[in-house]
Amino acid sequence: MIRGIQGVDQYVSGLAKALYTQGFDLPEVPTIELDEAGQLAFSIVGVIPDVDLAEVAEISLDEIWRPLPDRRWERREYTYDLVDRPRRRRRAFHLHDRDLAEAELGTVVHEHCEEIFGQPTCQHYLGRELPNGYLAIDHLVAAWVEPGPLGCAALTCLDQEPSRPASG
């Protein structure tokens, strides 16, 4: 995904509106950060309280965009996460630094799936690159509404070693 600054702006605003429309509250104003290397980054957080519990479920959409010539940027990394505290589980789609991820996992994208949050049976699952954050919202909201198991057992584990309780 490649966009100019105005396009990134509209994209971030559109993601925030999509989360709001799905019923999530936005506790923070979405902010695009620009660093000295010319990278753009943003984080959008949507929270939804459980009806009878004080805990909230949280969807966070984080992306880093690298600069290209002509004042354009390309999405380089993303983490799209659902942390469902009331149900104590997690679902996520990640694309980290391409070179590093490929060297460590043999693939640039991976997924996280924890039927019990903090106790993954696999650290990294095989995933496919999501073309944009809108699709991530669809997947994560679908996981949020799902009353049954997330279906982690049906995913393909990428880990070479047995899993340990950690995250990332």
Place this chain on the structure above:
Amino acid sequence: MKRFYTPQEVARLLGVSPTTVMSRIHEGALPAVRVSERIYRIPIPAFERFVSTAPRPAINVRHRRVQRVRKLGERIAGAADELITA
């Protein structure tokens, strides 16, 4: 605790036909998630927002210059620690 309505339930709540509900979903007017080829679910908070007459807040985007953008994943690592120790 149930978190979604089916299109049939929404139809009953709105007093319209399920076909009308599906049309609104396909138009993008009614937020829904597709859980399989033919099954849609409407998150209850999304439905409540859909029928609410409260004005929608303006969603603006801020810009900030920083020395270096933060690494991804820090928030989730913190949330994991919080739940593991809870």
